[in-house]
Amino acid sequence: xxxxxxxxxxxxxxxxxxxxxxxxxxxxxxxxxxxxxxxxxxxxxxxxxxxxxxxxxxxxxxxxxxxxxxxxxxxxxxxxxxxxxxxxxxxxxxxxxxxxxxxxxxxxxxxxxxxxxxxxxxxxxxxxxxxxxxxxxxxxxxxxxxxxxxxxxxxxxxxxxxxxxxxxxxxxxxxxxxxxxxxxxxxxxxxxxxxxxxxxxxxxxxxxxxxxxxxxxxxxxxxxxxxxxxxxxxxxxxxxxxxxxxxxxxxxxxxxxxxxxxxxxxxxxxxxxxxxxxxxxxxxxxxxxxxxxx
Amino acid sequence: xxxxxxxxxxxxxxxxxxxxxxxxxxxxxxxxxxxxxxxxxxxxxxxxxxxxxxxxxxxxxxxxxxxxxxxxxxxxxxxxxxxxxxxxxxxxxxxxxxxxxxxxxxxxxxxxxxxxxxxxxxxxxxxxxxxxxxxxxxxxxxxxxxxxxxxxxxxxxxxxxxxxxxxxxxxxxxxxxxxxxxxxxxxxxxxxxxxxxxxxxxxxxxx
Numbered sequence: 001x002x003x004x005x006x007x008x009x010x011x012x013x014x015x016x017x018x019x020x021x022x023x024x025x026x027x028x029x030x031x032x033x034x035x036x037x038x039x040x041x042x043x044x045x046x047x048x049x050x051x052x053x054x055x056x057x058x059x060x061x062x063x064x065x066x067x068x069x070x071x072x073x074x075x076x077x078x079x080x081x082x083x084x085x086x087x088x089x090x091x092x093x094x095x096x097x098x099x100x101x102x103x104x105x106x107x108x109x110x111x112x113x114x115x116x117x118x119x120x121x122x123x124x125x126x127x128x129x130x131x132x133x134x135x136x137x138x139x140x141x142x143x144x145x146x147x148x149x150x151x152x153x154x155x156x157x158x159x160x161x162x163x164x165x166x167x168x169x170x171x172x173x174x175x176x177x178x179x180x181x182x183x184x185x186x187x188x189x190x191x192x193x194x195x196x197x198x199x200x201x202x203x204x205x206x207x208x209x210x211x212x213x214x215x216x217x218x219x220x221x222x223x224x225x226x227x228x229x230x231x232x233x234x235x236x237x238x239x240x241x242x243x244x245x246x247x248x249x250x251x252x253x254x255x256x257x258x259x260x261x262x263x264x265x266x267x268x269x270x271x272x273x274x275x276x277x278x279x280x281x282x283x284x285x286x287x288x289x290x291x292x293x294x
Numbered sequence: 295x296x297x298x299x300x301x302x303x304x305x306x307x308x309x310x311x312x313x314x315x316x317x318x319x320x321x322x323x324x325x326x327x328x329x330x331x332x333x334x335x336x337x338x339x340x341x342x343x344x345x346x347x348x349x350x351x352x353x354x355x356x357x358x359x360x361x362x363x364x365x366x367x368x369x370x371x372x373x374x375x376x377x378x379x380x381x382x383x384x385x386x387x388x389x390x391x392x393x394x395x396x397x398x399x400x401x402x403x404x405x406x407x408x409x410x411x412x413x414x415x416x417x418x419x420x421x422x423x424x425x426x427x428x429x430x431x432x433x434x435x436x437x438x439x440x441x442x443x444x445x446x447x448x449x450x451x452x453x454x455x456x457x458x459x460x461x462x463x464x465x466x467x468x469x470x471x472x473x474x475x476x477x478x479x480x481x482x483x484x485x486x487x488x489x490x491x492x493x494x495x496x497x498x499x500x501x
Contacts, residue, residue, distance in 0.1 A: 245382050245488045265493040272375040 001124050001175075002106045003046060003053045005073075007039075008080045008094025009060035017089070023206060024091040027111065028261045033289055034271060036069070038112055038256065040281045041274040043071045045114040050107075056080060056098040068288045069281065089205040090193060092213040095171070100186035107175035112261065114270070117252035119231065120173065126229040128181065128221065131172035131255065132239060133230055137162050140215050143207045150202075153195040155188045158211075160219045168218045169228060172241070172255040181226070185217050192216075244269050377499045378492045389484060390461045393500040394491070396452055458500045461487070 012035075017023035029035040043065075047053050055065055055073040058080040066076045079101055086093055098108060107120060107129075123129035144162055148154055160166060176182070189212040193200075200208070221228055231253065232239050242260045243251040260266050275282045288294040381392060452459060452467065462476075465483055469476040490496040 245485075245492045247379070248383055249385075269375065269379075269492070272372050273379070275372050276376050276379075 001050075001052070002102070002104055003050045004098055004102070004106055004108050005043065005046075005053065005055050005111055006080065006094050006098035006108065007055065007057040007061040007065065007111065008083060008091070008097075009058050009064075010083070010086070010088040011091035011094070013060075014088045014091075023089060029267070030262060032294065033285065034267050036064075036285045036288075036294065037271045037274050037282065038267070039065075040069060040071060040278065040285060041270055042109070042111050042114055043073065044274075044278050044281065045116065046109055047072055049115050049118045050120070056101070058083070064294065068293055069284050071281070086193070087197070087200050087205070089200070090209060092209040093190075093193065096186045096189050096213065099174075099182045100190075102179055102182065105175065105177040105179065107173060108171070110172050110255065112256040113172050114254040115252065116248045116254070119252045123229045123231055124175075126176055127178045128176035128226055128228040130169040130174050130228050130230055132170045132232040132234075134168045134170055135164055137164065137166055137168065139207065140211060143203070143211050144215075146203060147192075147208075147211065151192070151196040151199050153191075155191050157185075157188045157220055157223070158192065158216060160215075160222075166215075166218050166222050167228075168214055169221070169230075170257075171214065171217075172257065173231060176228075178226075181220075181224075185220050188220070189213065189216055242266050374495050374498060375492075377501070378495065381499045382488060382492055386481075386484060389488065390480075393458045393460055394464070394487070394497045395458050395500045397495055397498050 011024040012027055012032075014023055014025045017025050026032045027035040027039070029038065043053065043055075051074070053073055054075045054077070055061070055071070056077050056079050057065065058078055061080070062076055062078055065071050065073070080094055080097060083093055083097055095108060099106075105124075107124065140162060144158075144160075147158065192212050240251075241253070241255040241257050242263075244254065244266065245251075247254070256266060256270070271282075274285075285294075381389065384392070452464065456463070461484065464487065465476050465479060468474075468483055469479045487497055491499060
């Protein structure tokens with residue numbers, strides 16, 4: 001199993017959308033310094049249990065994570081340079097491009113996920129797996145009808161009745177053995193974007209990202225009657241993904257989802273853990289900022 | 295890296311590019327509010343949810359006000375966090391054998407921030423039997439239930455009681471105050487203290 005992380009620098013540098021929940025300026029964190037600390041801790045915590053970890057990024061990411069920070073990825077690639085012509089607000093494309101170039105079973109792990117044990121072993125052999133499920137299908141009501149009413153061309157894989165039959169997947173971790181399925185899914189997502197680039201400026205692109213990332217994949221799985229394995233059985237609302245207080249006993253997986261990226265009590269812990277466990281990497285981040293390299 | 299504000303300022307000093315402050319971090323926008331409120335709603339459908347939410351808002355506003363305006367002078371926050379992390383890794387039985395102390399840097403603002411539910415700063419400290427608290431967000435408890443503990447008064451009482459104290463000292467104090475059997479309070483209080491030790495460092499683990 002190949003483990004991958006992906007970093008696309010365009011959304012990260014989207015200064016027009018600072019502190020905007022819908023976008024990914026500084027990865028959604030309040031400062032880039034905290035973002036880099038969190039990313040380093042994520043990489044190092046994954047690498048501890050799953051050494052075959054690779055970074056898929058672009059020219060900027062290569063400079064930051066390979067040259068400046070020297071993170072111990074097994075390989076670095078600049079495949080996300082291929083996205084240079086896409087709008088920086090389409091932040092989910094980076095992940096999707098990383099999925100679509102895979103040629104062997106893989107597991108993609110977000111840069112705000114930390115492992116405190118070999119937690120993925122139970123799901124790695126599955127056809128498709130994800131972190132967890134959510135059932136908030138209502139969030140797509142507006143974008144679903146807008147896309148179908150106004151976009152130039154919409155792949156039929158986006159057709160669906162919005163009901164609870166669709167189990168929405170959370171892609172904090174995502175992957176599986178069915179590489180063809182991921183290729184099909186990402187092809188449809190890119191088709192939606194490529195055929196409707198002129199429509200992007202008119203809409204809330206934040207929810208559009210979730211629509212072609214989460215909704216599309218969940219709908220494809222439903223249509224194909226594929227039941228993905230999930231790391232967590234309860235839905236997102238029943239699960240605490242920032243249970244730092246239960247590490248390493250009950251809690252071996254942390255994901256700084258949504259508002260956790262803004263909650264200083266959690267950010268402080270992530271930074272303090274990096275300082276405590278991997279001081280040399282913290283020093284590299286600090287030095288890079290002190291010298292104005294980042 | 296002292297209060298939340300100091301933590302952010304500390305982080306920003308490392309960042310030479312301009313950075314905007316985050317204020318009221320949990321409530322940056324309506325979507326975050328909705329997330330928190332829906333989580334609350336799912337905890338208990340039987341209560342008056344509107345009143346429940348208002349309490350929660352007051353609590354969060356109060357908490358952030360305290361965090362953003364108070365200075366906790368801590369020499370080495372990382373050391374505190376390391377001790378807290380070690381504490382969290384222990385079994386419940388071992389945790390109950392741990393000795394604690396109140397973070398002495400909190401005392402001044404424990405007194406100063408004797409807040410009313412209305413979020414108005416109390417101009418006459420000690421005059422009101424009001425409740426100051428930090429509520430770990432993972433606790434499946436309504437704010438009102440926690441507020442009954444009157445944590446600020448409890449902390450001040452504890453500081454007067456001894457510089458170091460055991461979990462059982464705290465348990466006895468809280469159960470006496472609430473008229474509850476200690477056995478009924480043990481688990482929830484242990485979880486609560488764990489949150490205080492790790493996330494807010496109201497309690498410190500005594501070396």
